[in-house]
Amino acid sequence: MHPAFSVVFFTTATGAGYGLLALLGVLAAQGFVPPDFWLGLVGMGLALGLISAGLLSSAGHLGRPERAWRAFSQWRSSWLSREGVASVATFVPAGLFAIGWVFLGRTEGWVAVAGLLAAIGAVATVCTTGMIYASLKPIAQWHSRFTLPGYLIFSAMSGSVLLNALLQGFALGSTILLAGCTLLTSLGWGWKVATWRYNDRLEIPTNANTATGLAGGTVRSVEWPHTEENYLLKEMGFRIARKHNARLRQITQVLAFALPVLLLIAAFTLRWPYAALLSALAAIAQFAGMLVERWLFFAEAKHTVTLYYGR
Amino acid sequence: MTCLPAHTDKKLGLVIDLDTCVGCQACVTACKEWNTGGHMAPLTDIDPYGGDVDGVWFNRVHSYEHMTEMGGRTVNFPRSCLHCETPACVTVCPTGASYKRASDGIVLVDEDKCIGCKLCSWACPYGAREFDTDVGVMKKCTLCVDRIYNDNLAEEDRVPACVAACPTSARHFGDLGDPASAISQLVAERGGVDLMPELGYRPTNKYLPPRAHTQRAASVPAPALEPVRAEGGFLGWVDRMLSH
Numbered sequence: 001m002h003p004a005f006s007v008v009f010f011t012t013a014t015g016a017g018y019g020l021l022a023l024l025g026v027l028a029a030q031g032f033v034p035p036d037f038w039l040g041l042v043g044m045g046l047a048l049g050l051i052s053a054g055l056l057s058s059a060g061h062l063g064r065p066e067r068a069w070r071a072f073s074q075w076r077s078s079w080l081s082r083e084g085v086a087s088v089a090t091f092v093p094a095g096l097f098a099i100g101w102v103f104l105g106r107t108e109g110w111v112a113v114a115g116l117l118a119a120i121g122a123v124a125t126v127c128t129t130g131m132i133y134a135s136l137k138p139i140a141q142w143h144s145r146f147t148l149p150g151y152l153i154f155s156a157m158s159g160s161v162l163l164n165a166l167l168q169g170f171a172l173g174s175t176i177l178l179a180g181c182t183l184l185t186s187l188g189w190g191w192k193v194a195t196w197r198y199n200d201r202l203e204i205p206t207n208a209n210t211a212t213g214l215a216g217g218t219v220r221s222v223e224w225p226h227t228e229e230n231y232l233l234k235e236m237g238f239r240i241a242r243k244h245n246a247r248l249r250q251i252t253q254v255l256a257f258a259l260p261v262l263l264l265i266a267a268f269t270l271r272w273p274y275a276a277l278l279s280a281l282a283a284i285a286q287f288a289g290m291l292v293e294r295w296l297f298f299a300e301a302k303h304t305v306t307l308y309y310g311r
Numbered sequence: 312m313t314c315l316p317a318h319t320d321k322k323l324g325l326v327i328d329l330d331t332c333v334g335c336q337a338c339v340t341a342c343k344e345w346n347t348g349g350h351m352a353p354l355t356d357i358d359p360y361g362g363d364v365d366g367v368w369f370n371r372v373h374s375y376e377h378m379t380e381m382g383g384r385t386v387n388f389p390r391s392c393l394h395c396e397t398p399a400c401v402t403v404c405p406t407g408a409s410y411k412r413a414s415d416g417i418v419l420v421d422e423d424k425c426i427g428c429k430l431c432s433w434a435c436p437y438g439a440r441e442f443d444t445d446v447g448v449m450k451k452c453t454l455c456v457d458r459i460y461n462d463n464l465a466e467e468d469r470v471p472a473c474v475a476a477c478p479t480s481a482r483h484f485g486d487l488g489d490p491a492s493a494i495s496q497l498v499a500e501r502g503g504v505d506l507m508p509e510l511g512y513r514p515t516n517k518y519l520p521p522r523a524h525t526q527r528a529a530s531v532p533a534p535a536l537e538p539v540r541a542e543g544g545f546l547g548w549v550d551r552m553l554s555h
Contacts (some may be wrong), residue, residue: 001433063427063447070406070424074313080430081405137399138436205509206436209376212388213329213504213518217379223388225339225371228364232438235429300374304507305438308373308390 001139002238003298011129012158012290014087015151017050018122019159020166021094023121027163028101029112039170040101046162048094049111055087079135083128090121126155138304140204142297146195152295157181157188158286161260165283168267168276175268178279182264185286188255192293196249200301221310236303237311248296256289288290313404315397316413322488323415323454324394324515325474326498330522332481334374334387342370342391342452343474350453351422355445367441369452370473381524389482392439392452393506393514394418400431400440400451406450415455416488416515425449436510445517459484487515 024043027033033043059065072088074081093114100111107115130151133142160181167173208219229237263282267275346369347354347428356366370391370464377386377498394411398418409431411417420431420440424447432440432449440451458464470476474482485494496504503517541547 061428063429063442063444063449064425067406067424067426070408071426071428072404072405074407077313077315077402078405078430080428082404084405132403132430135403136433137512138434182531206507210507212375212377212386213506213520214375214377214386215504215520217377219386220376220378221373222376222385223549224372225336225368225373226364230365231367231432231441231444233433235442236438303433304436304510308388308438 001298001301001303002235003295004061006057006061007214007293008294010054010061010192011151012287013054013057013153014125014129015164015290016158016287017047017054018090018126019155019157020162021047021051021090021159022119022122022156023159023163023243025094025097025115025117025122027120028094028097028107029115031107033107033167034131034172035107036170037102037105039166039172040098042169043163043166044094044098044102046166048091050096051087066109079128079131083125086121086128088124090118090125093117093121114172122155123152123305126151139301140202140206141199141301144202145196146191146198149194150191153188154182154290157184158280158283158290160184161264161279161283161286164264165276165279168272168279171272171276173272173275173279174269178264182261185257185260185264189253189261192257206304206307208307208310211304221256221308224309232305233309237306237309238299239311240299242300245296245300248292252289252293252296255285256293257263257286259289260286313401313407313409315401316409317545319411319413319416319488320397321415321486322394322396322515323417323459323485324487324494325391325454325471326388326483326485326487326494326503326517326519328481328483328519329386329388330481330519331370331479332389333386333479335478336372337478338389338473338482339368339370341371341472343368345455345472347456349455351420351450351458353443353446354450355443357444365444367443367450369439369441369450377521384521384524386521389473390437390439391463391516392454393417393437393516394452394454394514396513396515398512399434402420403430403434405430417456418451418455418513419453420449420451422446422448422450436507436512437514454484460553464526487517 059068071081071084075085097114097118103108129276130148134147137143162175164181212219260282263278267278343354354367358364373388375386375388377384394417398411401411406424406426408421410419427447429442440449443450459469470484474484483494485497488493489495498517501519503519505514
C-alpha cells in the first residue's frame, strides 16, 4: 500500500494526541495532576494540537476535501465515518475540560466529568482508526488480530511518553509515571516484533489461482492490460520499502522503542532539568520512530489486487 | 446509504467465458468509449500521448499463462467490477456515495457525494475501482446503467457496451438471481466460478473456466506445402512450361 505522508502523519499524530488527552483527562480528574494554568495550556494545547493537525492532514488526503462534512453520515456501516463522528464528538468534552482547567483553574466537579468523557472519546476514536485498517480483508497484514490492539497500545505508549516529558518539564515528574511509560514502550516494542513475526509467516489462501478462477497448476502474468503504472499499482502496488524493510525495521526499533527505553531509564536516576531533557528527547525520538513504523505499516501491506499483476 | 439491501429483486451481472476470450481488447475500448460520455463521465486520461500515460478504465484485460500437468495455455482475463452481493467497497464508504441498488444489485458511485478518500478502492480485492485524480472522485463500472434501461436504443443493444462489442461472444449479460435465465443456465452448464471466494464478497459476475484439454489430434492432416524454390533440370523445365 502506498504510504501517503498525510495518512502516516495523521495516524501517528492523532494516536499520540488521543493517548495524551485520555491520560490527562483521567489523571487530572483523579487529582494526580494539579490544575495549573501553564501545565493545562501546554498539555491540552499539545494534545488538541496533535489531534487537530492530524485530522487536518487526513483531510489533505481527500480528493474533494470541501465535501468532508458528508463523512459523518454513514456511521451505521463505515468505520471511517465512525472515526469522523467520534473524533468530532470528543472535541466537545475535551474543549470543556480544557476551558475548565486552563481558564477556570479547576479539575474537579463537572470539569472532571468532562475529562473522563474526553478520555472515553479518545479511546473510542483510536479504536475506530484501528478498525478502519483491521476490517479490510484484501490486506492480510492489516486484517489481523494484531492491528486493533496495536493502535491502542501505540496510542497509550506515545501518549504516556509525551505526558512524562510534559510533567518532567514542569518538574512534576514521578517514578510511577516513568515506570509506566517505560513499561508501555517495552510492551509496544514486543507487540511490534510479534506483529512482524506474524506477518512474515502469513500464509493467505488467496493466490493467483483463486484470483483468476483458474484451478490447479501455476498462473503466471504474461501481459499487463497497460504499459505504464495505473492507479491500482501506484496506490496498492507500492514496492519501494520491501527492498529496505529490514533496515527500516531496525530504525523503527531503535528510534521508537530502544532509545526511548534507555533515555527513560536514565531519567530515573537524574533530577530536573536533566530528567526533563531526557524525557523530551525520548518523546521526540519515539514520535520520529513511530512515523517510520507507520510508514512501514503501509509499505509492507500487500493488497490482493497485486496478484493480478504477478507481484 | 451504505448499508447493503437485504435482498435485491434482480442480480444483474456479467458472465465471462475464459475459454473463448481472445484478448482483443474490444470490450476495453468499447467500455471506455461509452462510459467517457456516460453515467460516470469523464473517464479522464492523463498525458494520453506522452511517456507517462495514466487514466481511468472500468475494464482491463490481463493475459496469463496457466500451466498444469495437462499442458500450458494462454488465458486472457477481463477484469471489471463484479457487483458483489456483499461489497465491502459500499459499506466502508463514509459519505453514502457508494451504494448497491435494491432493484437490480448494481453497485454505483454518486460522484456528487464522493469525497475521494479512496477507502473503497482499498476494500475491493479485485481492483475494480479507479480514482480519477483530475476530478478527485472514485469511478467504477456501472454495468452500463445508461444502456441497459435505455428506451432510445434498439432492444438488442440494451446490454453493456463490453458485451455488445465482444466479437467472440465471451461476455454475457443477464439476471444471475434467476436460475431459469439463459445466463444462469450457462453458468450451471459450464461450472462458472467466483473469483477469490474465500474472501466472502460473493461476486455476482461469474467466470467460465477454459474447457478441458483434449487428447484428440487433428483428424485431417493439412495438405503438404509446395516447395518454395523452383526445381532445376528437366522436371523444372516441365514445371515452368506447365505453369505458363
